Amino acid sequence: MSHAPVLLAEAMDALALKAGGVYVDATFGGGGYSREMLARADCNVIAFDRDPDAIPRGAEMTAQAKGKFTLHQGRFGDLSPDEAVDGVVFDLGVSSFQLDEGARGFSFQADADLDMRMEREGNSAADAVNGLSEVALADLIYNYGEDDESRRIARTIVQARAAGPITRTLQLADIVERAVGGRKGARTHPATKTFQALRMLVNDELGELARGLSAAEGALKPGGRLAVVSFHSLEDRMVKRFIAERADAQGRGSRHTPDLPPERAPSFALERKRATAPSDEEVARNPRARSASLRWAVRTDAPAWDELEPPALATRAEAEWKKLS
Ligand SMILES: C[S@@+](CC[C@H](N)C(=O)[O-])C[C@H]1O[C@@H](n2cnc3c(N)ncnc32)[C@H](O)[C@@H]1O
Known part of the structure; x- marks a missing residue:
């Protein structure tokens, strides 16, 4: 490895x-x-x-x-x-270490706790998936995942978690796949963008x-x-x-x-x-x-400018995430 x-x-x-x-x-x-x-x-x-x-x-x-x-x-x-x-x-x-070590939960190639915390501290991806509202999940997947199917994915996640918490990577990957279908011929797995969005939120x-x-x-x-x-x-x-x-x-x-x-x-x-x-x-x-x-x-030798503000994206998801933390 x-x-x-x-x-x-x-x-x-x-x-x-x-x-x-x-x-x-x-x-x-x-x-x-x-x-x-x-x-x-x-x-x-x-x-x-x-x-x-x-x-x-x-x-x-x-x-x-x-x-x-x-x-x-x-x-x-x-x-x-x-x-x-x-x-x-x-x-x-x-x-690749983080992706390959299935237990970290960054990848849907291995079944593991839905974790994704780079520092192993704070709230995990499972907390986001189970704790954010449907609107916030859609906002997250649309803005951080740039996935046009965000609403459909968010709805399917919320339906699925009504039966019990979503705790595993493969469980979430299956839910996303179910929401959007197999996307035949696609080079990437349909859950790629949802996983990216969660990772970005969890690790700010x-x-x-x-x-x-x-x-x-x-x-x-x-x-x-x-x-x-x-x-x-x-x-x-x-x-x-x-x-x-x-x-x-x-x-x-x-x-x-x-x-x-x-x-x-x-x-x-x-x-x-x-x-x-x-x-x-x-x-x-x-x-x-x-x-x-x-x-x-x-x-150059000019003084540094004011600190950069991150773009105000996924504001609904970020606001709910802060309340969960
Ligand atoms: C793509 S890898 C770097 C690979 C490296 N260039 C190499 O050749 O092996 C990115 C690394 O950055 C770390 N990382 C991500 N965000 C960070 C942050 N805000 N501060 C410090 N490290 C961070 C991750 O934990 C990960 O280990």
């Missing part, structure tokens, strides 16, 4: 690693990015993962790197602006991404590089907007005062506007790379 790092060479090139540099691997996972950074340059790497299970995987690297590598259990949003680093890389989503993934991007902006030195690999359009849109707004030299005071000079100097410079997608060869080798996209930018 291992995790094949996605867009590895492309992300490393984006970081433009240099000897003596200090780099943050915001999402350690199986350590593929950290290992490559340490191999490519005589640099220091500070890594984070919010999942306690990821931490022992860094023990060997810590021993071999002789003080040049540290791994912290924690959220990347907690990265301190006092760090002053030369690069921050995010490889979002879940690792968009809120974390907003905090993480702002934390990186605060910690990067002038000339330092931000690189983000995302796996679905909601994340990618957030990253794209974050970078584009902060790199906009034409930025206006506001749309109501278009003639005013920019209020804030650009905190990033954009050298490549378009996202980088994996090669066909990588996708053939690693199907998980299929939806990946990399964006990167270079920090």
Whole structure:
């Protein structure tokens, strides 16, 4: 069991690693990015993962790197602006370890408790499935799963749970499949988007991404590089907007005062506007790379902007979720 790092060479090139540099691997996972950074340059790497299970995987690297590598259990949003680093890389989503260990409940490939908590704390996916109203479930599956069948799925979940709580991954996958039919010829299982939506809610993934991007902006030195690999359009849109707004030299005071000079100097410079997608060869080798996209930018010497607000999506589901917690 291992995790094949996605867009590895492309992300490393984006970081433009240099000897003596200090780099943050915001999402350690199986350590593929950290290992490559340490191999490519005589640099220091500070890594984070919010999942306690990821931490022992860094023990060997810590021993071999002789003080040049540290791994912290924690959220990347907690990265301190006092760090002053030369690069921050995010490889979002879940690792193959999390997916393959059925007991974590991230995958419908194995029967397990409907858990999905990266930190193993707080309310689980089962709490959401059994505790949210039908309207909130539909809101969640539509906005975070981007699934047009959200209402039908929510209705079927609510009907099913009237007979008893939904506690298992395969139970939920069957319910979703029953709601929408088999979707013949589809490349993905019909429950994929519902599982994604639940995972995002349970782990506050968009809120974390907003905090993480702002934390990186605060910690990067002038000339330092931000690189983000995302796996679905909601994340990618957030990253794209974050970078584009902060790199906009034409930025206006506001749309109501278009003639005013920019209020804030650009905190990033954009050298490549378009996202980088994996090669066909990588996708053939690693199907998980299929939806990946990399964006990167270079920090300027302007002060960091105000903290990014996550998009107000699935507001009904988020409000009910907060009450459950
Ligand atoms: C796709 S994997 C990273 C894989 C890694 N690049 C590699 O090559 O092995 C994503 C990892 O990020 C972690 N993660 C997700 N959100 C996080 C957050 N807010 N803070 C810290 N770690 C997070 C997950 O627990 C998971 O282990």
